[in-house]
Amino acid sequence: MKAKKIIGKVLLAFLLVSIGVAIGKEMSARSAPAAAGPQAAPGETKVVVYYMHGIPCVTCTFIETAAEKIVREDFAGAVAAGTLEFVSLNYLEPENSALADKYNVGSNMVIAVRFEDGKELFRVRLDQVMELASSAERLTDYLRTGIASALEGGGESAFSRSWPASSGLGC
Amino acid sequence: MLTAVSPCPLATNIAAISFLSRNVGNSRRVLLSAALYTLGRTLVYVGLGVALLWAFQAATGGAGSLKEYASPTSRSLQQYGNLALGPALLFIGMILLGLIELNLSIGVGGSKLQERIAKGGAIWALPLGILFALAFCPPSIALFLSALVISVEYGSTVLPPLAYGIGTAVPVIAFALVIAFASQYVGKAFNAMTKIEWWFRLITGIIFVAVGVHYTLTHIYGLHLSF
Numbered sequence: 001m002k003a004k005k006i007i008g009k010v011l012l013a014f015l016l017v018s019i020g021v022a023i024g025k026e027m028s029a030r031s032a033p034a035a036a037g038p039q040a041a042p043g044e045t046k047v048v049v050y051y052m053h054g055i056p057c058v059t060c061t062f063i064e065t066a067a068e069k070i071v072r073e074d075f076a077g078a079v080a081a082g083t084l085e086f087v088s089l090n091y092l093e094p095e096n097s098a099l100a101d102k103y104n105v106g107s108n109m110v111i112a113v114r115f116e117d118g119k120e121l122f123r124v125r126l127d128q129v130m131e132l133a134s135s136a137e138r139l140t141d142y143l144r145t146g147i148a149s150a151l152e153g154g155g156e157s158a159f160s161r162s163w164p165a166s167s168g169l170g171c
Numbered sequence: 172m173l174t175a176v177s178p179c180p181l182a183t184n185i186a187a188i189s190f191l192s193r194n195v196g197n198s199r200r201v202l203l204s205a206a207l208y209t210l211g212r213t214l215v216y217v218g219l220g221v222a223l224l225w226a227f228q229a230a231t232g233g234a235g236s237l238k239e240y241a242s243p244t245s246r247s248l249q250q251y252g253n254l255a256l257g258p259a260l261l262f263i264g265m266i267l268l269g270l271i272e273l274n275l276s277i278g279v280g281g282s283k284l285q286e287r288i289a290k291g292g293a294i295w296a297l298p299l300g301i302l303f304a305l306a307f308c309p310p311s312i313a314l315f316l317s318a319l320v321i322s323v324e325y326g327s328t329v330l331p332p333l334a335y336g337i338g339t340a341v342p343v344i345a346f347a348l349v350i351a352f353a354s355q356y357v358g359k360a361f362n363a364m365t366k367i368e369w370w371f372r373l374i375t376g377i378i379f380v381a382v383g384v385h386y387t388l389t390h391i392y393g394l395h396l397s398f
Contacts, residue, residue, distance in 0.1 A: 008270035011380065014387075015261050022254055022391045054249050055390070057309045092250050106238060106245030107313045127238055130313030 029094035046115045047078070047150045051088040052105045060108050063129045064088055066136065067110050070143050078151055110143060112150035122155040183303045186260060186382045188346045189375040190299060193267075198351035204296035205340075205347030211300020213336030219244075220319055220332030227323075237323055238316050245312050252306040257386030259302060264379025267372065304336070306386075311339070 051067050053060050071079060071086040078084035091100035103111050109127040113120055126146040132139045149159035187208055194200040227233070227240045265271045307315070318331040325331075388394045 004270065008265065011261065011265055011270060014384070015258055015265070018261075018387045018391050019258055022258070025391070026254075054246070054309055054312075055253060060309050091246060097246075100242070100246060104236075104239035104242040106242030107316060108309050125236075125239075130310060131317055 032094035042118050044115075044117070045083060047084050047147070048113045048115065049084065049086050049147055049150075050099075050103070050111045050113065051086070052091045052100065052103070052111065053088065053108050054090065054092045059130060059133045063108060063110070063133055063139065066139055067129075067143050070140060070147065074144055075147065075151065084147075084151060110146065112147050114150045114153065114155070122150075124150045124156055124159050182382045182385060183256070183306065184342050186378055187296075187299060187303060187343045188350075189371075189378040191296065191343065191347050192350050193372045193375045194293070195350060195371045200293050201347050201351040203293040205344050207293055208296040208300040208343055209337060209340035211297040211302075212304040212340050213300075213333060215301050215304035216315065216318075216332040216336035216339075217329055220315075220322065220335075221328055223319060224322055224328050233323065237319055241316060241319070245307070245316065248305065248307045249309075249312060253308075253386065253390040256302065256306040257383050257388075257390055259383070260379050260386060261383030264376050264381075264383050267376035267379060300340070304339070 049067065049071050051064050053064065068086050068088070071084060075084050079086075089096045089099070091097070091105045099105075103113075103123065103125075105111075107127070108130055109125065110129055111126065112124040114122055124146045126143060128142065129139060132142050146159050149155060191201050191204045191208065194204060223237070223241050223244060227237050231240060262271070315332070315335060318335040321331045322328055
């Protein structure tokens with residue numbers, strides 16, 4: 001009975017402290033400064049491939065690894081030249097909420113954003129990654145095509161032509 | 172069903188199955204609990220789906236991307252649903268184990284809340300289904316939004332989220348059927364159903380506390396213990 005009482009008190013303390021921590025985190029999150037995303041300097045062209053994720057999961061890690069591998073290996077020349085960059089960020093973190101609002105991020109996705117002369121020119125939204133994650137081949141093809149569209153300057157319309165399934169569910 | 176078997180919501184499914192099994196000696200009550208749990212989940216998905224589709228239609232006339240329109244709601248559900256789930260499960264688990272004495276009487280009868288949740292009523296499965304449905308994981312939010320995209324494409328507001336809600340509860344329904352029918356034989360064989368029920372309730376409480384601690388550490392303290 002004594003052990004039961006001790007366990008009860010420990011768990012109750014843990015519960016109350018956790019509720020306090022959750023409230024404290026939420027309060028401080030409201031005043032967190034927004035993180036500045038990568039930009040292209042005047043006269044420079046750059047594509048930033050964002051992997052936006054929330055709560056960690058197996059599928060999420062698989063997508064992140066696949067996207068980063070494609071950027072580093074399939075577009076190694078662009079990475080070396082400084083025209084392509086891979087950025088992974090958590091859209092649930094307060095400092096990334098401005099970026100999540102800007103790109104309308106609500107679930108795990110990859111967005112390839114093309115900057116020219118310090119301004120965003122267009123973005124290619126790859127938001128079917130979770131649906132396609134069951135097939136590594138299709139996921140890789142989807143990501144490679146989308147990133148290439150942003151890098152070659154074709155944009156969303158070029159991507160839709162080269163990946164017709166992008167208008168639907170894609171699976 | 173893909174949502175139900177993905178590793179992320181597995182912890183809540185295990186908790187739900189253990190919750191239903193606390194009535195192991197009463198097949199009717201186990202099956203009714205499973206039905207109410209499914210109803211709770213389905214109510215959330217259909218309600219949320221209908222509200223999102225209605226707002227999407229009203230704001231954009233159906234043009235544009237539903238996924239983009241729903242992104243603030245989607246983020247809020249992932250953030251706050253999971254934040255609340257850990258402490259809620261921990262609290263329920265502590266009540267089931269009798270670690271918190273609550274002398275609150277609910278409804279007629281005036282018995283303790285612990286007894287009411289532990290021994291009783293299938294009705295508790297309904298709020299549990301609602302609570303679990305609101306805690307979205309990355310695969311579940313992606314598949315739920317895909318169900319809503321199907322709603323837009325085929326002009327069917329209710330059917331895709333309804334099917335999604337039932338699909339997410341399939342493992343729990345399957346286990347409820349197994350528990351309901353298999354347990355009768357186990358109970359008769361050992362002639363000790365009361366004892367078995369007592370053990371199931373204890374295990375249910377322990378699982379709720381364990382899953383609650385897991386969710387609290389993951390979503391409040393940021394310790395990534397997710398599978």
